[in-house]
Amino acid sequence: MSEKILITPKSYYKIRDKMMPLLGDYQPIFNDTGKTFTEKQMLNLAEDVVGIIIGIDPISSKVIENASNLRAISKYGVGMDNIDLEAAREKNIKLDNTPGTNNVSVAELALGLIFAAARNLPQAVKSVKKGEWKRIKGVELTDKTLGLIGCGKIGREVVKRAAGIFKSIKVYDPYFDDSQFIRKYKLQMLDKDRLLQEADFISLHLPLNKETQNFISRKELSLLKGDAVLVNTSRGGLIDEAELYQALKNNELESAACDVFSEEPPGKHQLLELDNFLLTPHMGANTKEAVEKMAAAATRNLIAMLENNSAGGVKN
Numbered sequence: 001m002s003e004k005i006l007i008t009p010k011s012y013y014k015i016r017d018k019m020m021p022l023l024g025d026y027q028p029i030f031n032d033t034g035k036t037f038t039e040k041q042m043l044n045l046a047e048d049v050v051g052i053i054i055g056i057d058p059i060s061s062k063v064i065e066n067a068s069n070l071r072a073i074s075k076y077g078v079g080m081d082n083i084d085l086e087a088a089r090e091k092n093i094k095l096d097n098t099p100g101t102n103n104v105s106v107a108e109l110a111l112g113l114i115f116a117a118a119r120n121l122p123q124a125v126k127s128v129k130k131g132e133w134k135r136i137k138g139v140e141l142t143d144k145t146l147g148l149i150g151c152g153k154i155g156r157e158v159v160k161r162a163a164g165i166f167k168s169i170k171v172y173d174p175y176f177d178d179s180q181f182i183r184k185y186k187l188q189m190l191d192k193d194r195l196l197q198e199a200d201f202i203s204l205h206l207p208l209n210k211e212t213q214n215f216i217s218r219k220e221l222s223l224l225k226g227d228a229v230l231v232n233t234s235r236g237g238l239i240d241e242a243e244l245y246q247a248l249k250n251n252e253l254e255s256a257a258c259d260v261f262s263e264e265p266p267g268k269h270q271l272l273e274l275d276n277f278l279l280t281p282h283m284g285a286n287t288k289e290a291v292e293k294m295a296a297a298a299t300r301n302l303i304a305m306l307e308n309n310s311a312g313g314v315k316n
């Protein structure tokens with residue numbers, strides 16, 4: 001009997017026919033629910049599979065403990081924060097991810113959110129559809145400073161595009177030292193506090209980990225310019241949402257535009273009641289181009305690990 005693999009990403013399901021030739025004899029279990037699986041569902045679904053192509057669904061230590069045949073986990077994308085990596089390594093489960101497949105898509109969404117916030121696009125469309133004709137005043141980006149936190153693969157794609165839009169780009173990333181890139185795009189490298197004080201638009205492009213949990217909290221929000229815009233296409237846990245709510249309500253910043261939330265979907269959260277808070281449903285990588293690249297790369301990675309042609313290895 002052929003071995004089972006679990007494929008959780010919802011967007012993979014939509015292009016599964018294209019991927020079938022890559023799956024060989026493995027028996028795939030797809031996610032046709034249209035929703036991210038819960039830990040409880042993952043416990044059942046992963047119980048007798050040998051491999052998982054994982055989206056943003058939780059692979060906790062419990063899920064790993066319960067999946068006694070599991071040999072390999074292939075991330076559909078980059079961020080591994082939904083996987084208990086320590087538990088996986090303890091059980092010698094191979095791990096891999098697909099860097100380079102969605103950088104452009106996420107960078108373009110970050111810029112989309114910047115434009116949407118600068119010109120109040122969602123509010124304007126909503127008002128027209130309500131029968132109003134409210135011409136909401138926005139701001140230009142041409143004379144503004146973009147502040148980037150994290151200048152990795154996605155951050156650099158933002159820089160390449162933002163260089164033609166903003167007056168200047170300032171960066172905080174203590175691990176980034178590509179002097180050629182810094183010179184080429186005239187980046188000003190700053191410490192965190194100065195970047196928060198000086199930027200008009202701040203876009204987060206760093207990973208979520210123990211060190212970066214609530215990376216933007218009370219102190220950081222208090223440093224922002226009163227008309228600053230905060231954009232987060234990285235991970236929800238980077239921003240302290242209770243503090244962001246207070247800051248937006250008290251006009252300590254102009255607005256925030258996010259693609260990610262600490263809990264997805266967020267349910268009835270008070271931030272959603274604010275007009276100056278925009279949230280898209282974690283769709284940064286959800287483009288035709290990125291989905292096909294991620295699906296093919298994640299499938300090849302999983303099959304190579306299962307057939308012992310690859311030892312895996314999480315890449316940045």
Ligand code: NAD
Nearest residue numbers: 079150151152153154155173175205206207233234284285
């Ligand atoms: P990357 O690893 O290439 O880059 C991350 C950068 O952050 C690195 O340059 C690193 O030096 C920097 N960094 C790490 N810790 C930092 C800190 N404490 N302060 C400042 N900088 C720090 O990652 P990437 O591929 O560019 O992804 C960036 C983020 O985007 C990740 O959180 C990832 O999970 C997220 N992401 C979101 C989506 C989406 O659909 N919205 C899709 C893909 C990735």
